[in-house]
Amino acid sequence: MKIVIFLSLVFGVLLSCNKGIEIQPQFLIGKWKPSYHVFNESTKQWEALKVYMLLPDIEFTSDGKFLINGRPGAEGDCCGSIGNKFSISGNTIVFSEFNPPCPNALCLSTDCKDWIIKRLVSDTLELRQCPNVIYRYTREK
Numbered sequence: 385m386k387i388v389i390f391l392s393l394v395f396g397v398l399l400s401c402n403k404g405i406e407i408q409p410q411f412l413i414g415k416w417k418p419s420y421h422v423f424n425e426s427t428k429q430w431e432a433l434k435v436y437m438l439l440p441d442i443e444f445t446s447d448g449k450f451l452i453n454g455r456p457g458a459e460g461d462c463c464g465s466i467g468n469k470f471s472i473s474g475n476t477i478v479f480s481e482f483n484p485p486c487p488n489a490l491c492l493s494t495d496c497k498d499w500i501i502k503r504l505v506s507d508t509l510e511l512r513q514c515p516n517v518i519y520r521y522t523r524e525k
Contacts (some may be wrong), residue, residue, distance in 0.1 A: 407501050409472045415443045416509050416521035423502075423510070423518035430520065444470060450479065453457065462486035464497040465514065475501045477511075 418439035421430045443451040448469050450457040454466040460483060467479030477499040485491065496514030503510040507523040 405510045407472050407475050407504055409444075410446075411504055412444045412472065412477075412501075412509070413446050415441060415524035416443050417524050419497035419520040419522050423520075425518075427447070439519070444477075458483040462489040463496070465491070467497070477501060 395438070418441070420433045420439065422433055423429075424431050440452045441454075442457075443449075443454070445451065448471065450466070450470040451467060452460060452466070453491040457470075457479070458464075458467045458468045461483060462485060464482050464485035465479075466482070468481040469479065471478050471480070479497055482497070500512040502512055502518055507524070507525075510518055511521065512518045
């Protein structure tokens, strides 16, 4: 009988660990700058980007708008995967108000309409974005 109770407790703890984190939207509000670090899944280490690429600043507003470099998020998105509005569901940023995809755009995936928040503390935001890459951002002060 004791083993059944013990196994039930262990199973309950394991289930609660897999539910993920619950993000409060007010902690996400603000401007975020890319740190130019990416998480290497194979080494489990953060690494500085080794190739030059210009990453945009992102912003989440208190009225649910999503901005890239101060402009509506969908404005420069030719793949139709980033919206002008956002909401939070658990640890997921869900976008809405998309622009239609540009004609002749070569897109990695059509199923990239949300980002996963891997970590959010006062001045650090780590996001899993398409195509399955985790980027680190720092809060603009």
